[in-house]
Amino acid sequence: MPDFDPNRRQLLKASTVAVGGVAVASQLAPAAQAAPAAQPATNTTPTTMSIRLKVNGIEHQLMVDPRTTLLDALRERLHLTGSKKGCDQGQCGACTVLIDGRRTTSCLTLAVMQEGHEITTIEGLGTPTNLHPLQRAFIKHDGFQCGFCTPGQICSAVGMLEEIRAGAPSHVTADLNAQVVASPMEFRERMSGNICRCGAYSNIQEAIAEVAGVKP
Amino acid sequence: MKAFTYERAKTPQEAAATAARIPNSRFVAGGTNLLDLMKLQIETPAHLIDVNDLALDRIEPLPNGGLRIGALIRNSDLAADQRVRRDYGVLSRALVAGASGQLRNQATTAGNLLQRTRCPYFYDTNQPCNKRKPGSGCSAIGGFTRLHAIVGHSEACIATHPSDMAVAMRVLDAQVETVSPTGATRIIPIADFHRLPGSTPHIDHNLQPGELITAVTLPPPVGGVHAYRKVRDRASYAFAIVSVAAIVQRDGTGRVALGGVAHKPWRVEAAEAAMPRGAQAAAAGILQGARTTDDNAFKVPLVERTLASIIAEAKG
Secondary structure, three states, X not given: OOXXXXXXXXXXXXXXXXXXXXXXXXXXXXXXXXXXXXXXXXOOOOXXXXXXXXXXXXXXXXXXXXXXXXXXXHHHHOOOOOOOOOOOOOOOOOOEEEEOOEEEEHHXXXXXXXXXXXXXXXXXXXXXXXXXXXXXXXXXXXXXXXXXXXXXXXHHHHHHHHHHHOOOOOOOOOOOOOOOOOOHHHHHHHOOOOOOOOOOHHHHHHHHHHHHOOOO | OOOOEEEEOXXXXXXXXXXXXXXXXXXXXXXXXXXXXXXXXXXXXXXXXXXXXXXXXXXXXXXXXXEEEEOOOEHHHHHHOHHHHHHOHHHHHHHHOOOOHHHHHHOEHHHHHHOOOOOHHHHOOOOOEOOOOOOOXXXXXXXXXXXXXXXXXXXOOOOOOOOOHHHHHHHOOOEEEEXXXXXXXXXXXXXXXXXXXXXXXXXXXXXXXXXXXXXXXXXXXXXXXXXEEEEOXXXXXXXXXXXXXXXXXXXXXXXXXXXXXXXXXXXXXXXXXXXXXXXHHHHHHHOOOOOOOOOOOOHXXXXXXXHHHHHHHHXX
16 A cells, blocks of 8 residues: 655645744654644653554554554555544544454554554445445445444444344343343444434434344 | 653553653553543653553452452453443443443543543633642632532532442442552552542542552442442433442442542442431431532432432332
8 A cells, every 4th residue: 555654744844844844844753743843841752663553454564653543543644534533532433443343432542552453444344346234234224424424333333233242231231130132222322432413323223223133 | 642652561560660760651551531631731641651461451250259350351341241240230330331332442440440530621721720730720610510529529629530430339349459660569448549639639549650550359249239320411421410329238228329429439338327218318418518509509419319219229
């Protein structure tokens, strides 16, 4: 996969020079994160680290500023722009990916923390010619309008259905010691970490119910 | 985010020693609260010590019949553990009432105890806040206080502790195991772990610099009906306005801890003797000395009614 980083760095450098920040530009890390203009003495200057990130079965070698979130590494460095940056604070779920099969908000973890883990993004779940069953169901049931939250919704739903299969209880599970049963109520509670601004929730629920084999 | 250096620790003691050696270091495990605060530059560590490789990821039975929960056990895994579901139901219930599925997969047992308040004035870096910047003042006092503390607060801070899990840990008499930078270990009862704000609201807990949580232990099961009732502004994925963790025994005796009312999980053991007389008597004792505002006075009857509902349900 081509790495556009040098070009981006040049662009940043040019724009920084244009506003007179030459000294700052010379400190720019390859991760293309602009360094803050002034650092208190207690903070170190930006550093970079070499990491290996395994995404959708492919291992990548990257130089990153440790500040780079997994989400930014996926989008800005690996150009996997399916995962979306909605709130960047773990509240909206648009950045949800699967880490070792578990759904996680990729905006609240650092790329350097994910070495040795298997990351799956929406791009790794299915392709246009070979859709994941949830992708197909979202299309069939019109589980979106603008589509911005959809990759996160689908990754979250994949992880969520696996959690039910594994028997993990939720806030609406009536008996903690009984077998957990998939139901529309369970899906609604368990998907509360994924916000849809268009309000496509009822169609999202239908899509998930169909894949889970549950009457919506 | 301010720049920082990063390393992965190999042993708990090494992590603690590194934290003591490098000024302004922080441990990171799940990172769900710390990274958010770092983006806002409320937390500005110079060095991050990733503790995820430490062998603190097991739940083990103790010889006394209790349970030892490794510091790195994720919230979702703790909630789903069969032993916890069977013997410490209040803990499972509290965990699944908190955050979202994604965050529970990442957040750890130790990190949950260490999460910081969600007081909006703490989060707004344009406003004074004694917790964020000691001595700068409290913007919440005299501000919008619907979500703030009604007991145990001070002239310096009226923030609440945000954790659901910690409230259950308090009602279960959990203990926190730690290792210090010298390798010494100690056990802190959960009652002594979190602090009231007093004049130092910037200090949330009684850990020493560099001290690392290695586990949380639960005493042998006490039976009874376990309940965690969380009242919030929406049905899911919101912090508590008030929460009640309770264990009610067949004879009507029991224990109660509250969330959303104080700077720490709130429990008044002496007031629990009133449990057999009902929620009104018990709640009056637990919230004795409450100081409320027009915005949050509703929390007092809300605690009583939530406890009443739990007691009624426990009686079946």
